[in-house]
Amino acid sequence: MRRFARLLLVSWCLMAILPSYANEPQMDLAPAYTWLELLDNGRYYQTWQYASQGFKQRIDASQWDQVLKETRSKLGDLTNRNLTG
Numbered sequence: 001m002r003r004f005a006r007l008l009l010v011s012w013c014l015m016a017i018l019p020s021y022a023n024e025p026q027m028d029l030a031p032a033y034t035w036l037e038l039l040d041n042g043r044y045y046q047t048w049q050y051a052s053q054g055f056k057q058r059i060d061a062s063q064w065d066q067v068l069k070e071t072r073s074k075l076g077d078l079t080n081r082n083l084t085g
Contacts, residue, residue: 029083040078044068 031050038046048056048064059067 036081039068040081042072 035047035050038044038050044065045061047068048059048061
């Protein structure tokens, strides 16, 4: 009987918690994928244009373009991209 009571208690707790996770808003990843597509296609100036104001204040477009060209050339071609979390 105690096992049943414990199981029932755990079930009630889960039922109380799970609906709150189901109602969490899902993040829209489309803008991130669009930005990454620009990056992958070498359109670095456009990635800078879509960056935040704080980012733009720290680095100008020509510096951003130069840094990305140097970095991407060292990394080689993109082989795949997978969302991990």
